[in-house]
Amino acid sequence: MNTEETNSFQAVDEGFTMIEAIAEAKKCLQCKVPQCRKGCPIENDIPDFIHALSMGNMGDAMRIINEKSNLPAICGRVCPHEKQCQGHCVMNKKGTPIQIGKIEQFIADFDTAMNLTREKLPQKDRGKIAVIGSGPAGLTVAGDLARQGFNVTIFEGQDEPGGVLMYGIPEYRLPKKVVRAEIQKIEALGVNFECNVLVGENSVNVDSLFHQGYDAIFMGTGTSVPQNMDSTPGAKLRGVSQSTYFLHNVNSYNEGAIGRDMVPLRDGEKVGVIGGGNVAMDAARTAIRLGADVTVLYRRTQEEMPAIKAEYEQAVSEGVKFKWNTSVTEFIAGENRRLAACRLSTPEGELVERFDRVFLAIGSRPANRIVSTTEGIEVDEKGYVKVVERPYGMTTRRGVFAGGDVVHRPQTVVLAMKAAKDVAQGMAQYVDAIKLLEAAKKVEEQHITDK
Ligand code: SF4
Numbered sequence: 001m002n003t004e005e006t007n008s009f010q011a012v013d014e015g016f017t018m019i020e021a022i023a024e025a026k027k028c029l030q031c032k033v034p035q036c037r038k039g040c041p042i043e044n045d046i047p048d049f050i051h052a053l054s055m056g057n058m059g060d061a062m063r064i065i066n067e068k069s070n071l072p073a074i075c076g077r078v079c080p081h082e083k084q085c086q087g088h089c090v091m092n093k094k095g096t097p098i099q100i101g102k103i104e105q106f107i108a109d110f111d112t113a114m115n116l117t118r119e120k121l122p123q124k125d126r127g128k129i130a131v132i133g134s135g136p137a138g139l140t141v142a143g144d145l146a147r148q149g150f151n152v153t154i155f156e157g158q159d160e161p162g163g164v165l166m167y168g169i170p171e172y173r174l175p176k177k178v179v180r181a182e183i184q185k186i187e188a189l190g191v192n193f194e195c196n197v198l199v200g201e202n203s204v205n206v207d208s209l210f211h212q213g214y215d216a217i218f219m220g221t222g223t224s225v226p227q228n229m230d231s232t233p234g235a236k237l238r239g240v241s242q243s244t245y246f247l248h249n250v251n252s253y254n255e256g257a258i259g260r261d262m263v264p265l266r267d268g269e270k271v272g273v274i275g276g277g278n279v280a281m282d283a284a285r286t287a288i289r290l291g292a293d294v295t296v297l298y299r300r301t302q303e304e305m306p307a308i309k310a311e312y313e314q315a316v317s318e319g320v321k322f323k324w325n326t327s328v329t330e331f332i333a334g335e336n337r338r339l340a341a342c343r344l345s346t347p348e349g350e351l352v353e354r355f356d357r358v359f360l361a362i363g364s365r366p367a368n369r370i371v372s373t374t375e376g377i378e379v380d381e382k383g384y385v386k387v388v389e390r391p392y393g394m395t396t397r398r399g400v401f402a403g404g405d406v407v408h409r410p411q412t413v414v415l416a417m418k419a420a421k422d423v424a425q426g427m428a429q430y431v432d433a434i435k436l437l438e439a440a441k442k443v444e445e446q447h448i449t450d451k
Pocket of ligand 1: 027028029030031034035036037046047088089090091098100
């Protein structure tokens with residue numbers, strides 16, 4: 001990567017200094033009924049950790065966060081704070097809400113830098129858990145259950161854990177060193193990681209994991225199959241590709257794992273990004289950093305766009321253009337079956353616009369690798385896994401649980417964590433129950449033998 005590109009991928013917001021963080025913490029009113037907490041999907045004890053920070057008590061601040069979150073350095077950076085904790089802070093009335101995300105990020109980063117955390121960990125004798133996928137949901141289940149005395153192993157198909165955190169979200173929004181540090185903390189809880197293992201392929205599948213003695217299995221496999229536009233003429237032209245593929249390759253390039261020629265974008269190209277969600281914003285902002293002229297094409301209005309507002313505003317400030325109520329009705333070929341232009345349906349009528357390249361960001365759905373190799377896991381018509389309420393998060397196959405995007409459709413990192421936390425409780429109750437039954441059966445068998 002050249003120096004200009006390196007700079008452009010540096011984190012947009014470097015975060016607070018210690019003086020700034022404590023000064024911000026001291027502004028908190030310590031509300032008796034804290035609205036910020038109500039706005040946080042995982043009900044972080046926000047006023048408590050802010051208070052600990054305001055006293056300079058960093059260890060306490062981190063301990064309070066750890067009670068609710070396994071990924072605070074990540075949430076502090078990528079959560080939609082304006083809608084959640086910060087959006088609910090009473091100081092919004094004065095236009096100066098406490099910057100909760102930046103405070104959380106500061107505490108977690110300080111803890112990492114100083115290696116502060118010293119958690120007392122229980123014996124891992126409560127049961128054996130396999131977690132498939134190491135994105136936000138998988139890491140949350142693994143962290144929560146390891147803290148509760150379960151022996152947890154995560155199986156990851158890529159060569160490094162992190163899922164969407166590592167391969168989807170761009171470096172300028174979430175530096176990979178932050179993701180690695182959070183994963184190391186989860187490893188320090190005693191969680192085992194097995195990378196380059198695609199469960200559902202070769203010899204490893206759900207049945208073989210049960211045979212290996214796992215008491216319960218968690219599917220946190222997300223939505224890895226991007227939606228295509230194959231019914232639109234020209235969708236197979238060279239130059240039309242998936243945003244997720246582009247982002248994956250840019251992240252690998254930033255890491256030095258692949259060369260620049262593997263990144264599907266040349267300097268100065270005119271790029272269209274189709275979609276209006278966070279993946280579209282990530283692709284657009286990444287493409288502009290690589291020297292492209294970028295326009296987002298979204299089929300609905302600005303108000304209906306699902307992307308985080310701050311992401312949209314930053315994209316605009318970085319020079320990304322937006323066309324609302326605009327759909328692509330045809331990808332038009334130039335030489336060598338390469339994309340040359342798009343036919344657009346716009347509020348002003350149909351028009352043809354030149355594009356060198358288009359990235360699709362129109363959603364994704366779950367892969368069926370596990371479901372198709374396992375009997376008894378039911379999915380809905382779109383491939384999302386069906387789960388039950390008791391034990392919470394169990395699929396229609398006994399002992400197999402699921403949570404996060406593979407159940408609830410693509411959501412934010414923190415909502416996947418929230419769902420996973422609830423499923424972790426369901427799994428703990430399930431494993432405790434089967435262990436109790438096993439123990440009762442043994443006693444009964446002993447009784448019969450003694451007679
Ligand atoms: Fe502090 Fe705002 Fe939460 Fe009140 S709502 S406790 S002021 S962060």
